[in-house]
Amino acid sequence: MKLLLTSAGVTNPTIFAALEELIGEPISESDALCIPTAQYGHPWVSPGIKAWEFISGRSENPMVDLGWESVGVLELTALPSIDEERWKPLVLETDVLLAAGGDALYLNHWVQQSGLADMFPSLTKTVWVGMSAGSMVMTPQIGREFVGWKSMTGDDSTLGVVPFSICPHLAPDGAPGNSLAAAEKWAGGIQQPSYAIDDQTAISVTDDAVDVLTEGIWRYFPK
Incomplete structure (x- = not known):
């Protein structure tokens, strides 16, 4: 599976062009499935108007x-209650999965409980586009600062598809989001390399290649 890990979605032409390159065809000729699940676990979003x-x-x-x-x-959340034959073929035929932001640990739980995580090895041509928590879920851990919904394991671990962690919504001091100082403090508690990215930045992951795509600001924290 190919990944496009964003902070706030496909917010500029650079990220848009990278998405079409990952898909291998124009967006206008591509099929997508959106995954709103992460929103339900976050108190600032939750079910209702934001999900709609x-x-x-x-x-x-x-x-x-x-x-x-x-x-x-x-x-x-619905997938465990229906036959796999009703949804797995649909996922296999879809070009792109669009994962909303919200609570990364809640999303991590349902990616695994639904059986979607088990399909990842077979989704070799599929592109996962994550937004905020939808990106963070692919990392090994999110950091205690982002823990909201409590997982059964009681820790901050997530899927570990990529070998780095992400702090989204990097912003200049005084602006809404996470300041560089906050990101640096967060990175100090992360056990692997990490990135802080703003809402104009994305990280593309294909096989072993990791590329930062940006019209904004970002920081890399080696470990």
Whole structure:
């Protein structure tokens, strides 16, 4: 699976072009499934209007509204209660999975409980586009600063698909988001290399290649 890990969605032409390159065809000819699940676990988002805005493409974060040929919904909390034959073929046929922001540990739980994580090895051509928590879930750990929903393990570990962690929403001091000082403090508690990225930055991961795509600011913290 190819990854496009963003802070706030496909927010500029650089990230948009990278997404089309990962897919291998124009977005207008590609099919997507949006995953709103992470939103339900976060107290600032939760079920209701924010989830509807994401699914309908009316949020402030460009994901669903990019001009896809088709867009569907993949709700992970529902998958354990229906036959695999009803949803696994759909995932296999889809070009892109769009994972909303919210609570990364809640999303991590349902990616695994739903059986979607078990499909990852077979999704060799699929592109996962994460936004905030939808990106962080692919890392080994999120850091205690981002723990909200409590996992059964009681720690901050996530899927570990990539060997680095991400602090999203990096922002200049005084602006909404995470300051550089806060990101540096966060990185001090992370056990592997990490990135802090702003809302105009994304990280592309293909096989062993990791590329930072940006029209904004970012920092790398080696370990």
